[in-house]
Amino acid sequence: MYSINLNDLTPQHFLDEYWQKKPLLIRQGLSDFDDPISPDEFAGLAMEEQIESRLVWQEDGEWQAEHGPFEDYSHLGDKDWSLLIQGVDHWDEQVAELIRPFRFLPNWRIDDVMVSFATPGGGVGPHVDNYDVFIIQGSGKRHWQVGSNTELKEVVAHSALLHVERFSPIIDAELLPGDILYIPPGFPHQGVAVEPSMSYSVGFRTTAKANLFSHFADYLIDNQQGKEMVVDPERQITTTPGLIADCDVNKLTSALHEMLEDKDQLTDFFGQHLSQAKHDLAIDPEQETISLEEFNEILNQQDVLIRLGGLRCLYFDSDVAIGSIYINGEKFTLQRELHSALTLLADNTELSYEQLAPWLHEQSFCQLLVDLINAGYWYFQE
Numbered sequence: 001m002y003s004i005n006l007n008d009l010t011p012q013h014f015l016d017e018y019w020q021k022k023p024l025l026i027r028q029g030l031s032d033f034d035d036p037i038s039p040d041e042f043a044g045l046a047m048e049e050q051i052e053s054r055l056v057w058q059e060d061g062e063w064q065a066e067h068g069p070f071e072d073y074s075h076l077g078d079k080d081w082s083l084l085i086q087g088v089d090h091w092d093e094q095v096a097e098l099i100r101p102f103r104f105l106p107n108w109r110i111d112d113v114m115v116s117f118a119t120p121g122g123g124v125g126p127h128v129d130n131y132d133v134f135i136i137q138g139s140g141k142r143h144w145q146v147g148s149n150t151e152l153k154e155v156v157a158h159s160a161l162l163h164v165e166r167f168s169p170i171i172d173a174e175l176l177p178g179d180i181l182y183i184p185p186g187f188p189h190q191g192v193a194v195e196p197s198m199s200y201s202v203g204f205r206t207t208a209k210a211n212l213f214s215h216f217a218d219y220l221i222d223n224q225q226g227k228e229m230v231v232d233p234e235r236q237i238t239t240t241p242g243l244i245a246d247c248d249v250n251k252l253t254s255a256l257h258e259m260l261e262d263k264d265q266l267t268d269f270f271g272q273h274l275s276q277a278k279h280d281l282a283i284d285p286e287q288e289t290i291s292l293e294e295f296n297e298i299l300n301q302q303d304v305l306i307r308l309g310g311l312r313c314l315y316f317d318s319d320v321a322i323g324s325i326y327i328n329g330e331k332f333t334l335q336r337e338l339h340s341a342l343t344l345l346a347d348n349t350e351l352s353y354e355q356l357a358p359w360l361h362e363q364s365f366c367q368l369l370v371d372l373i374n375a376g377y378w379y380f381q382e
Contacts, residue, residue, distance in 0.1 A: 004029050004101035004180070011104040020132065020184045023146045025173055029180035030101065035138045035198050036094035039117050042198070045085055045092075046070045050280050056124045056161065057081035063125060065160035082122035082193070087279035089113040090310035098200055100349070102134060107346070108274045108314050111205035118142070118193035125163045126190040128152070132204040134182050137175035140197025144181055145169035147188040164188050175199075205278070219269045220259070230255045267316055271326035275312040281328070282309065283376030295370050296360060302380035305351045305369070311377050313346040320346075327377065334364050341365050350381075 006014055006026060018024045046053040046068050053068030058080045070083070089096040095113055102110075111131060123142075135144070147167030157163040167188045174194060175181060183189050185206065191199070220226040230252060238245070260266065290298060299305065307313065315325045320343055323336040334342065341359040344351065359365045372378045 002030055002097055002101045005031060015104075018182060018184075022149075023171055023184060023187055023189075024182045025171055025175075026180040026182065028178045030136060030178045033136070033138065033178035036098065036200075037088070037092050037115065037198075039196075039198065041092075042085065042088075042115060042117055043070075043073070043083070045088065046083060051091065052086040052279065054084050054160070055081060056084065057122070063157040063161050063163075065158045067160070076119075079119050080121040082116055082118040082124060084114060084116040084124070086114050087112040087310060088115040090277070090279050090308075091282045093306070093309060095200070096309035096349075098136065098202055102202055102204075105204060107312065109204045109206075110312075111203035112278055112310065114201040114203060116199050116201070118191075118197055118199075120193055120195055123190060123192040125157055125161060126165075126167065126188055127161075127163055128186060128188050129183070129203075130185050131206055132182070132184055134180055134202040135175075135191070136200040136202065137177055137179045137181075138198030138200055139177055141174055141176060141194040142191045142197050142199060143174050143194055144171065144191045145189065146171040146181070146183055149184075149186045152188055215273050216266075216269055219272065225265065226259055267319060268331065271314060271316065271319070271331060272329050275314045275326040276329040277310050277312060279310060281311060281376070287374075287376055287379075289374040290370060292363070292367055292370050295366055295373075298380055299353050299356070299360075302382075303353050304381035305356070305373075305378050306381055307349045308377050308379065315342060315346050327372070332368060334368060335362075338362060338365050 004026075005028065007029075009017070014024070045051050047070065049069050051068070053070060054065060055068070055070060055073075055076070056063070056065045057076055058064065068085075073081070073083070089099060089112055095115065098113055099110060109132075118140075126145075145167075146169060148170050150167075152164040152167060155163045155165060171181070173181075175191075232248075232251060311328055313325065313327045319325070320339045321336065323334045323338055323342065325332050325342045325346060338359065341356075341362070344355060348355070356369075369378065373380075
């Protein structure tokens with residue numbers, strides 16, 4: 001289990017001073033760090049069709065990129081290339097544990113853990129991301145540079161690579177195993193491997209306002225909401241038929257405000273939208289189902305119930321108080337008396353028999369756990 005050392009900072013001090021404000025290098029933030037996944041195991045993941053992987057390399061001074069799956073790297077030589085895989089926390093239990101030290105941030109902000117292997121000279125070039133990221137250095141060394149949050153000219157280095165022009169670094173450091181580099185959105189950065197190395201990027205999602213409106217529109221359509229027509233029975237004659245009058249703009253604007261002011265509707269939208277997994281979940285299609293009768297017996301033997309990597313389980317104060325929770329884009333509702341059991345389910349990625357014991361006499365809660373286990377969302381520790 002990993003535990004973060006912010007040196008002289010408390011998590012709240014970090015949030016107040018650095019979060020979304022300025023980058024920070026945390027030396028030995030994870031001391032005595034060992035790679036949770038080996039380079040060979042990592043390369044094995046890149047062979048899978050459903051896993052998002054890509055290669056980035058330089059050839060004759062030109063940047064190249066290609067999307068996976070991949071089976072062979074011999075043509076790339078032993079320098080100037082990097083293999084990257086998104087959402088490795090969905091597929092590897094040990095990699096998913098890297099999120100644990102950062103759970104002083106809410107789960108809905110977690111994006112994924114992107115892992116990269118790079119040969120000497122390998123990297124993806126100078127670029128800017130629109131999300132927060134904690135880059136954990138694994139085995140090997142990488143040289144990182146981070147610039148200030150200023151507007152830079154973008155350069156299309158390849159159809160799959162958007163770079164920025166050269167920048168003056170405000171952080172210029174070589175990272176060793178266990179070092180952590182925090183980079184907020186908008187700060188240009190570049191990492192280059194000094195020797196064969198692994199790095200782990202724990203990313204935190206954000207969203208553009210336009211995307212929120214787009215997804216909300218999809219939600220309204222999918223749920224047959226907002227179908228009422230905007231009407232104007234008080235219409236007066238006009239002598240300027242080409243004009244969209246201020247009163248008409250106000251009426252149309254009010255129609256939008258009415259939907260945005262429906263708190264129950266917005267809460268349901270946010271619950272569904274924010275709890276959806278970003279990448280495919282590693283659900284075993286051959287998993288055997290269990291019955292309610294078998295559940296207690298297995299839990300007694302296995303003791304620990306684990307949430308699938310990448311699965312999102314979220315709640316709102318108002319909803320959970322009446323027994324509702326959101327899991328992977330779906331709302332589940334039980335009795336309001338079980339709200340503490342539901343928060344326990346959402347706030348913990350692992351649950352022991354002892355933690356669950358106070359609610360194991362509640363058939364509806366046990367049936368929910370059985371349904372979630374049979375869906376592949378939770379599983380017993382082997």
